[in-house]
Amino acid sequence: MRSELCDKLGIEHPIFAFTHCRDVVVAVSKAGGIGVLGAVGFTPEQLKEELDWIDAHIGDKPYGVDIVIPQKYEGMGDMSPEELEKQLTAMVPQEHIDFAQKLLADHGVPEWEDGTKTMGLLGWTEATATPLLEEALTRDKCVMIANALGTPPADKVKMIQDSGRLVGALCGKVKQVKSHVEAGLDFIVAQGGEGGGHTGDVGSIVFWPQAVAAAEGTPVLAAGGIGTGQQMLAAMALGCAGVWTGSLWLTVEEAHAEPAQKESLLKASSExxxxxxxxxxxxxxMLKNDWTEAWEAPENPKPLGMPLQGLVSSDGIRRTAKYAGVADTQKVAFNPVGQVVGQINSVESTRGVMMRLLSEYADAYEKVTAQLEG
Amino acid sequence: MRSELCDKLGIEHPIFAFTHCRDVVVAVSKAGGIGVLGAVGFTPEQLKEELDWIDAHIGDKPYGVDIVIPQKYEGMGDMSPEELEKQLTAMVPQEHIDFAQKLLADHGVPEWEDGTKTMGLLGWTEATATPLLEEALTRDKCVMIANALGTPPADKVKMIQDSGRLVGALCGKVKQVKSHVEAGLDFIVAQGGEGGGHTGDVGSIVFWPQAVAAAEGTPVLAAGGIGTGQQMLAAMALGCAGVWTGSLWLTVEEAHAEPAQKESLLKASSExxxxxxxxxxxxxxMLKNDWTEAWEAPENPKPLGMPLQGLVSSDGIRRTAKYAGVADTQKVAFNPVGQVVGQINSVESTRGVMMRLLSEYADAYEKVTAQLEG
Incomplete structure (x- = not known):
């Protein structure tokens, strides 16, 4: 399944694995795909530690880093991360903070031992993203950067490409594909509404071919709904140059998630x-739970925009991750995942998933061939 | 692209075309697929007229009929259609009728010339559906019946199968697939959330393979997002036995729709x-417009359930269809269609669409093959 994109990246199969776990990055790249470490949520120091580990364990295989590099907010470009966070924090209504904290308390999510709350921007602003990007660009085996949200600013695109790396970005709408193409990106990750995390609402089967058409030759990776080799063949049939997978890696043996979180994912259906x-x-x-329902109820506060809602929820994201198995924490935990979660019902090894994707792909191709020959 | 299902139905390609236009039924069946006439909205007399025309023009080709056969409503089974409609009508708040009528008036949709309102059940109840089914079963060339909503009652399944015809039904959830299998249906139409008309919210790329697995060998037709041969290959890669298409046929040359309605569809994007x-x-x-937005606004009446909301809207469905090009009628018209509408941007002939699907399918297969051979 070689392609020009594979050759440029030095990989065997166009299978991109987005994950927050360094072990999964290494195992996917060693199996012939490419692991992409999601850096959002790490401090620059934490990212350095993760990349040191990856560099030490991945051998001569390449990997990627996924960062959120937003376009600048008007008038905020020159602030320090601390000033920016302070100014944004002042914009968050106390009612929202209280409501979020009450949800956590009502479900028995423990407080931090030192009694502090952690409110932070989780890397969602340029000020917090740039140091992460700079850290990634010091690594020889990091051959690509993906931007999780929007077209990266021109100076960042140039910085990445000048360093000899490829840069791509996710999107869920045709107009975003066009914006990515105009910015000269090297690849585009087209995610259908099925996908986990930030996502649009046009389904993969409809969006992928429209993205391929709008990309005018820039390679498109299919995201949103890839859990099997059959789904991978479907993506390739629609003109994609490869697949971008995320949900698949949340429950593998190598994934760091707490047992309670893996359990929530393994038992979930696509609905x-x-x-x-x-x-x-x-x-x-994400998985539907008491938290998501509470923010929908007419009598409760409505979610704020980005990045403000992140300030409201960041303490919850961290506490529910740390105390995943305690009391009713899973009912208010943040479990971003795509609809494909309904097809993932057992723990596999990362290498096993890679082998399965390839053999299912081959089987599906054989079946289609047999049908054509009638 | 022969299959057991094709052989049973006597068709060449597993392309099922759902349409309300008899001309499209005939043209699809003549091109080697199978036209399926949507009977909802017809009176038994009108359906007789349509089927007479189809029988006279389709030669020796087969066709299907799509009906809504709901499970019985508790305690309503023995009422006449007139009694049932009267009782249901009494349950509709006047506020809803007034709101619907005001929306139509505000957009300049003309009243009926005789000043009456038409409120009717549009075939959504068993009492109105049964005569339609009985009419269809008098036709030798009608080789299959599809049920648009839910598993048909056991007596209807038996009636259809005993007559030597195949019976299938649509669905959007795995539990509905299982219910269809238990009822002994001959085929299952699995529609992803992308699809037009009544639809679930699990995307096609995720739902189709789950439906295939749950169907335990009963053939599954892929619905929701089929507009090209590439999408058809994707469906076959996911294990489907064929494709069920609807949106594709709304704007073909042979479709009866008013020019203003076709124009609305041709210019719409997937979003x-x-x-x-x-x-x-x-x-x-359906297409988003002033009507759909108005029923979402917090200050306005909320949509009733089925079949009551149909009584509220049926006058609007008929008036906006009849006066499609007048004033702002399109802004309050009922235009059910899937997200694939964004890929349908020009008027084609029905035969042209059939030929295109097949040649795109072959091209996509060639490309996937070339990629595998690297």
Whole structure:
């Protein structure tokens, strides 16, 4: 399944694995795909530690880093991260903070031992994203950068490409594909509404071919609904140059998630996810639970926009991750995942998933061939 | 692209075309697929007329009929259609009728010349559906019946199968697939959330393979997002036995729609559709417009359930269809269509669409093959 994009990246199969776990990055790249570490949520120091580990374990295989590099907010470009965070924090109504904290308390999510709350921007602003990008660009084996939200600013695109790396970005609408193409990106990740995390509402089967057409030759990776080799063949049939997978890696053996979180994911059906603005302020697909329902109820506060809602929820994101198995924490935990979660019902090894994708792909191709020959 | 299902139906390609236009039924069947006439909205007399015409023009080709055969409503089974309609009409708040009529008036949709309103059940109840089914079963060339909503009652399944015809039904959830299998249906139409008309919210790329797995060998037709041969290959890669298409046929040369309605469809993007309960009471995908937005606004009446909302909207469905090009009628018209509408931008002949699907399918297969051979 070689392609020009594979050759440029030095990989064997066009399978991109988005994950927050360094072990998964290494295992996917070693199996012939490419692991892409999601850096949002890490401090620059934490990212340095993760990349050191990856560099030490990945051998001569390449990997990627996924960052959120937003376009600048008007008038905020010159502030320090601390000033920016302070100014944004002042814009968050106390009612929202209280409501979020009450939801956590009502479900028995423990407080931090030192009694502090952590409110932070989770890397959602340029000020917090730039140091992450700079760290990634010091690594020889990091051959690509993906931007999770929007077209990266021109100076960042130039910085990445001048360093000899490829730069791509996610999107869920045709107009975003065009914006990515105009910015000269090297690849585009087209995510249908099925996908986990921030996502649009046009389904993959419809969006992928429209993205391919709008990309005018720029390679398109299919995201949103890839859990099997059959789905991978469907993506390739629609003209995509490869697949971008995320949900698949949340429950593998190598994934760091807490047992309670893996359990929530393994037992979920495809109907158990929802597009909700309740964590980040933008529509984001995740497991439906008491938290997502509470922010929908007419009598409760409405989610703020991005990045403000992130300030409301960040303490919850961290506490529910740390105390995943305690009391009713899973009922208010942030579990971003795509509808494909309904097809993921057992723990596999990362290498096993890679082998399965390839063999299912081959089987599906054989079946289609047999049908054509009638 | 032969299959067992094709052989049973006596067709060449597993392309099922759902349409309300008899001319499209005939043209699709003559091109080697199978036209399926949507009978909802016809009186038994009108359906007789349509089927007479089809029988006279289709030669020796087969066709199908699509009906809504709901499970019985508790305690309503023995009423006449007139009694049932009267009783249901009494349950509709006047506020809803007035709101619907005002929306039509505000957009300049003309009144009926005789000043009457038409409120009717549009074939959404068993009492109105049964005569339509009985009419269809008098036709030798009608080789299959599809049920648009839910598993048909056991007596209807038996009636259809005993007559030597195949019976299938649409669905959007795995539990509905299982219900269809238990009822012994001959085929299942699995529609992803992208699809037009009544639809679930799990995307096609995720739902189709789950439906195939749950169907345990019963053939599954892929619906929701089929507009090209590439999308058809994607469906076959996911294990489907064929494709069920609807949106594709709304704008073909042979379609009866008014020019203004075709124009609305041709210019729409995939982001211009919405799942709305505003016409039938159940989530149904259609073009977004002033009507769908009005029923979402917090200060306005909320849509009733099915079949009551149909009584509220049926006058609007008929008037906006009849006066499609007058004043702002399109802004309050009922235009059910899937997200694939964004890929349909010009008027084609029905035969042209059939030929295009097949040649695109072959091209996509060639490309996937070339990629595999690297």
């Amino acid at each position: 158990d996810t929802v597009r909700s603005r309740s964590w980040t302020g933008k529509p984001c697909r | 211009d559709t919405v799942r709305s309960r505003s016409w039938t009471g159940k989530p149904c995908r």
